[in-house]
Amino acid sequence: xxxxxxxxxNVHLAAKALxxxxxxxxxxxxxxxxxxxxxxxxxxxxxMCLPYKIMMGNFFQAMELGADTAILPGSCGPCRFGKYAxxxxxxxxxxxxxxxxxxxxxxxxxxxxxxxxxxxxxxxHSKESRYGQIxxxxxxxxxxxxxxxxxxxxxxxxxxxxxxxxAKDILSRCKNDALEASCPDQMIRVMDYYRNKQKSIxxxxxxxxxxxxxxxxxxxxxxxxxxxxxxxxxxDYGVTFSRKLTPSWWMxxxxxxxxxxxxxxxxxxxxxxxxxGVGGHGKECVGEAVLAREEGYDGAIQVFPLGCMPExxxxxxxxxxxxxxxxxxxxxxxxxxxxxxxxxxxxxAFIDLLERRRANELPRA
Amino acid sequence: xxxxxxKGLLYYDYYPFFESFFQGLGAHTLRSEDTNKNIxxxxxxxxxxxxxxxxxxxxGHVASLKDQCDLILIPRIMQINQKEYICPKFCGLPxxxxxxxxxxxxxIDQPIYASSKKKLFTWxxxxxxxxxxxxxxxxNSFTKAxxxxxxxxxGIRDEKYRITIxxxxxxxxxxxxxxxxxxxxxxNAMDVGVITEEYIGEEIKSQxxxxxxxxxxxxxxxxxxxxxxxxxxxxxxxxxxxxxxxxCGIDSVVIELVKERxxxxxxMVLKLxxxxxxxxxxxxxxxxxxMIWRR
Numbered sequence: 001x002x003x004x005x006x007x008x009x010n011v012h013l014a015a016k017a018l019x020x021x022x023x024x025x026x027x028x029x030x031x032x033x034x035x036x037x038x039x040x041x042x043x044x045x046x047x048m049c050l051p052y053k054i055m056m057g058n059f060f061q062a063m064e065l066g067a068d069t070a071i072l073p074g075s076c077g078p079c080r081f082g083k084y085a086x087x088x089x090x091x092x093x094x095x096x097x098x099x100x101x102x103x104x105x106x107x108x109x110x111x112x113x114x115x116x117x118x119x120x121x122x123x124x125h126s127k128e129s130r131y132g133q134i135x136x137x138x139x140x141x142x143x144x145x146x147x148x149x150x151x152x153x154x155x156x157x158x159x160x161x162x163x164x165x166x167a168k169d170i171l172s173r174c175k176n177d178a179l180e181a182s183c184p185d186q187m188i189r190v191m192d193y194y195r196n197k198q199k200s201i202x203x204x205x206x207x208x209x210x211x212x213x214x215x216x217x218x219x220x221x222x223x224x225x226x227x228x229x230x231x232x233x234x235x236d237y238g239v240t241f242s243r244k245l246t247p248s249w250w251m252x253x254x255x256x257x258x259x260x261x262x263x264x265x266x267x268x269x270x271x272x273x274x275x276x277g278v279g280g281h282g283k284e285c286v287g288e289a290v291l292a293r294e295e296g297y298d299g300a301i302q303v304f305p306l307g308c309m310p311e312x313x314x315x316x317x318x319x320x321x322x323x324x325x326x327x328x329x330x331x332x333x334x335x336x337x338x339x340x341x342x343x344x345x346x347x348x349a350f351i352d353l354l355e356r357r358r359a360n361e362l363p364r365a
Numbered sequence: 366x367x368x369x370x371x372k373g374l375l376y377y378d379y380y381p382f383f384e385s386f387f388q389g390l391g392a393h394t395l396r397s398e399d400t401n402k403n404i405x406x407x408x409x410x411x412x413x414x415x416x417x418x419x420x421x422x423x424x425g426h427v428a429s430l431k432d433q434c435d436l437i438l439i440p441r442i443m444q445i446n447q448k449e450y451i452c453p454k455f456c457g458l459p460x461x462x463x464x465x466x467x468x469x470x471x472x473i474d475q476p477i478y479a480s481s482k483k484k485l486f487t488w489x490x491x492x493x494x495x496x497x498x499x500x501x502x503x504x505n506s507f508t509k510a511x512x513x514x515x516x517x518x519x520g521i522r523d524e525k526y527r528i529t530i531x532x533x534x535x536x537x538x539x540x541x542x543x544x545x546x547x548x549x550x551x552x553n554a555m556d557v558g559v560i561t562e563e564y565i566g567e568e569i570k571s572q573x574x575x576x577x578x579x580x581x582x583x584x585x586x587x588x589x590x591x592x593x594x595x596x597x598x599x600x601x602x603x604x605x606x607x608x609x610x611x612x613c614g615i616d617s618v619v620i621e622l623v624k625e626r627x628x629x630x631x632x633m634v635l636k637l638x639x640x641x642x643x644x645x646x647x648x649x650x651x652x653x654x655x656m657i658w659r660r
Contacts, residue, residue: 047617076582078450083618086578090625103579274460276443276476279453306415309614313457316413320464333415 001125002027004067006055009222010151010175011247014144017184021136022126027067029058032225036061041336043091050226050305050335051219052084059088063099071122074105078279079310108258139184141251146191148246150174153198155231159209159240162202168235170197210299210354213292214243215285217304217311220334221245227303227332228340230347237351242297244288245281266291273317282310289321289329298354299328301347306335328353366392366496368473369434372399373423374455375442377540382514383438386489389506390498395434397426400543404429409639411465418610418638419537420454420461422544427462431469436495439474447480449584452615471495482511520563521549528657529558531596533589533623534608534616538637545608546643548635548650552606555654560602562592569595577622586619590626597627604631604657606650611638631657 004027005015012028019026030036036057043060044053059070075082085103092099102122107115123133154171161167174194181187212234220226221243234241244266256262263284270287277283285302292300302318304311315331322329330350332343368387370380384394398404400422408425416424430437439459442451454461459474475491478484486507493503519540523529530552532539539545539561549559570591574581581587589607596602605627609616620634633653635646 045617045621047612049614074579078453078456078582080614080618082582083579087618087621089578090621094625109580274457276441276456278457279450282453282457307612307614307617309453312413312415313454313461315415316461317464
């Protein structure tokens with residue numbers, strides 16, 4: 001069995017750590033690229049959202065490398081993500097391609113025994129003992145948390161660093177070296193090394209960089225290919241920015257959801273504008289916008305794929321937040337037809353706007 | 366007290382309930398006009414660009430009502446069946462309206478969970494208390510409204526035509542004859558009868574859903590898929606037309622599932638948006654009907 005999973009931000013690092021630890025062969029799809037998008041768009045319903053199309057491309061490219069089993073998390077609506085697996089299975093079946101799907105869904109939907117069945121389908125190929133398997137799961141989780149931490153630290157430092165480009169450089173070297181690691185322990189060591197290295201970045205404490213919050217649909221904000229490397233560009237511009245939605249946040253949110261203890265702060269901030277969840281991360285998007293204003297950010301950029309239902313709801317609310325709190329928010333919509341130049345122009349114009357506001361501003365009350 | 370009822374979205378399915386309920390409480394209800402060019406334009410003007418046509422039309426209806434009534438009903442329908450949703454945009458409908466249209470009167474926007482009578486009554490109690498009605502009155506008028514609703518069936522089942530096609534899609538696309546440019550009348554004029562999903566029982570739909578890998582979590586998906594899959598398998602019709610709005614997230618999934626299932630049957634998808642031209646639509650319908658004749 002050769003397992004593959006679609007790209008989802010930095011999850012491929014954790015996936016590699018997990019499957020290396022379990023001793024299961026893992027085929028990492030090539031990093032998201034134009035060909036993946038083309039393959040995906042060709043074999044997807046036209047009006048499907050961008051994440052679906054890119055994931056399709058991942059599967060095709062992984063199959064070329066020999067993958068035969070795909071792992072996909074599920075959800076139970078109301079966002080479309082929960083239906084991805086079924087459509088993808090149908091497509092591969094009608095193409096006559098052999099790709100087995102293991103869909104990890106919530107135990108409420110599947111029942112515990114079915115969930116364990118599905119997990120077992122993969123873990124039974126591991127030679128490790130139950131204890132060893134759990135250990136590698138924990139290591140994978142550690143990898144996930146580490147890379148998210150390093151990444152968000154780099155995003156913060158990029159506005160303050162004295163030697164321009166240092167934070168970005170360390171981040172990208174960290175990602176590359178981590179991929180080369182031969183075992184999970186080494187990967188963790190590599191990340192620890194770079195985490196320490198980040199501490200040696202010289203910062204200018206007197207700088208007051210522009211601060212931006214990245215909000216919106218989770219896939220399009222954590223997957224650099226889908227947003228034209230927005231984060232790399234912001235680091236180049238010397239902007240400090242943060243993104244609350246990360247894969248590790250997502251896991252935590254999912255675990256705490258049944259208890260109603262997930263993302264308390266964000267949900268509380270969203271309450272005045274959107275009291276009920278609308279699926280996906282629509283409510284989070286609204287809450288983060290309010291929170292960003294309170295935390296002293298200069299503006300927020302919302303990114304979402306064309307036709308994303310939850311984000312359309314939040315997009316219609318954001319202008320009110322923007323007016324109420326005097327807080328600039330820009331919405332960017334991406335799909336397979338988006339052009340990079342237009343996208344970049346808008347981001348640059350937005351940063352210019354924030355800088356000028358700064359220049360004219362009175363001290364905040 | 367005048368309560369405005371916008372003729373958009375699930376109005377066509379549930380207006381008897383809402384009207385009867387509010388009238389029972391002693392309020393006047395005021396429906397907006399049938400959808401027309403003005404309402405569509407108002408909707409497009411007010412609504413966020415990315416939204417689908419039905420949501421824009423709904424915005425237009427609200428805008429046309431806002432100066433004529435004291436309260437406007439914005440049904441935030443969260444759930445009709447257990448463990449199913451309608452659409453994310455329905456859950457956030459009041460927020461979309463509130464943040465897009467200025468100078469609105471009060472809104473009746475309590476969440477509606479209609480999976481059981483008890484849950485639905487929660488809505489009735491909250492909405493009724495906004496009108497200052499007491500509990501007895503609310504209960505009476507609620508029971509009466511449910512009766513009226515139970516007798517209501519907006520569905521179409523034509524019998525006296527030479528060929529029959531199944532008309533699939535969300536109710537607001539099928540019953541709003543401005544939005545779909547009078548497709549039912551056009552088909553009838555071509556000697557084509559129409560049948561809609563209301564005439565297939567819930568149990569049959571549930572039965573059909575078993576062929577899916579995963580239970581659909583949208584009520585629209587259950588209805589459309591269950592209906593079309595059954596009717597195609599039984600060969601009760603000569604063809605299927607699916608009316609869908611551009612950028613509808615749910616339909617992007619449902620249409621694929623249905624296509625897969627009804628491969629042996631003529632199947633056409635009509636996409637509607639605010640730019641749809643009538644001539645193009647006519648040509649496609651005519652071509653589709655011609656094709657069925659020739660088969």
